[in-house]
Amino acid sequence: MASxxxxxxxxxxxxxxxxxxxxxxPIFWVFLMSFQTNQQILRIPPSIFFTPTLENYTALFSGRLQTASGSLDIAFIKNLLNSIILSSCSVLIALILGVPAAYAFARFKFRLGENIAFTLLSFRFAPPLLVLVPLVAYFQMIGLSDTYIGLxxxxxxICLPLILWIxxxxxxxxxPDIEHAYRVDGHSWAKTFFKIAIPLARPGIAAAAxxxxxxxxxxxxFALILASxxxxxxTVGALAFVTSAGIQYGIIAAAIVLSxxxxxxxxLYAQRYLVEGLSLGAVKG
Incomplete structure (x- = not known):
């Protein structure tokens, strides 16, 4: 039995x-590619033994890419900062709007509530090209084309339907009995929401965020069509690494590692909340 x-x-x-x-x-191989030149990457047969180089990372941070046809300006660090600004602000606004809306849909039953919630969710699954054409025209009319606010x-x-439903x-x-007990003590709906509901749902909010x-x-x-x-x-800035001199695989690999x-x-920082949030509600009693 032991055997x-x-x-x-x-x-x-x-x-x-x-x-x-x-x-x-694949992740390990991309990491190795980021320390190789194009010649080393494209050699046949491939090998994990090579002389590492920092040329790819130097090019990304300096903004100058040397190719066979000359030097090329790249704005990867600017693109990286753009990603941080766009993603962080989008999630922050989605949390401000989505968490109270999620609480309202969970606690209050009102006419067409499920239909409204499903309509918001359908935006998440709709093809982006379905809304891009009218958005381009609208953004040009109201001056939001090629702006951070517009993006x-x-x-x-992307963010609001996901946060709302999760x-x-x-x-x-x-x-709800916990909230009712707190309300009996004379506290308002707003105070109950911030003092009771949000702390109890913090793992789920962190996972959704x-x-x-x-x-x-x-x-x-979205960024490809609506921004310069x-x-x-x-994700869009990486297209600059496909040049007339060829595809710069080493630069692309280094950009993937940094991005x-x-x-x-x-x-890693939110791992504890992520595990708790994804497992919350998995067991029903």
Whole structure:
């Protein structure tokens, strides 16, 4: 029996290692590519043994890319700051608007409430091109074309529905009796919301905010159409690395490493809240 249990444990451990390697190897390979030149990357057969170089990272931070046809100006650091500004502000506004709305949908039943909630959710699943054409015309009319405010407004189509529906589920899992007991003591709805509801739903709010930040960070189409190079995030700015001299794979790999770092650090910082938030409500009693 012991040998059977031991054999099963070994097989499970081997399966976990294989799955882990399968998912982590592409990330590891991109990390290695960021320290290689194009010649090293494109050699056949590929090899993990090479002389590392910091040329790719130097080019990103200096803003000058040397190609076979000459030097090229790149604005990756500006694009990175744009991504931080757009994603952070979009999530902040979505939290300010979405958390109270999620609480209202969870606690109060009103006519057409479910229809309104589903309509907001449908914006998240609608193809971006469906709204881009009229948005371009409207933004040009009201002066929001190629502005941070305009992009942050459009990013609410990504963040607001996600936060609204995720946080609503967490508020519904919290017993309303706790809030009723606090209300009996003479406290207002607003004070009950800020002192009781939000602290109890904090893990779910953190998880929804993190997921919204990642989705906003990875958005490509909205910024590509509605913003110029000065306002574009890293997802669009990476197009500059496809030059007439060829695709700069090493620069692209270094840009991926740097662009993934903020979301990775944020996920590690909010890991406890993320785990609690995603597991909240998983077990019903």
């Amino acid at each position: 059977k249990i031991s054999g099963g444990a070994v097989l499970r451990a081997a399966a976990r290692i294989i799955v882990l390697l399968f998912f982590l190897f 942050i407004w459009v990013y609410q189509l 946080v609503r589920g967490y508020f519904e899992d919290i017993s 993190l997921l919204s930040f990642i989705f906003a960070w990875n958005n490509f189409v 190079a000065d306002k574009q995030p890293v 993934v770092t903020p979301t990775l650090l944020l996920a």
